[in-house]
Amino acid sequence: MREADETTRQRLAGALRAEPATPSELAVELDLTPESVLRHVEHVSRSIDGDETDERFLVAPPTCRDCGFDSFDDLLNVPSRCPSCKSESVSEPAFTIE
DSSP states (O other), X not given: OOGGGSOHHHHHHHHHHHSOBXXXXXXXXXXXXXXXXXXXXXXXXXXXXXXXXXXXXXXXXXXXXXXXXXXXXXXXXXXXXXXXXXXXXXXOOXXXXX
């Protein structure tokens, strides 16, 4: 299938099969906003999890760069601050499909 014929979610899944990526990286690659990437990632994760293949959707959780907290409730979100130390230095989650 040519790239022009693929849907946004198909392109997103293809990018995640190639290598792990953050919402910001995917936004640049796919010419989307990080917020729309997160909405699409949610749908892609559900379709992969319900798929009959051996693929898995994996998430490296966001992590506070100051205190190391990584137990965020919503892994498909970019938190604005750490709930533990209130730092705004929080890394984005990274997604991949294996």
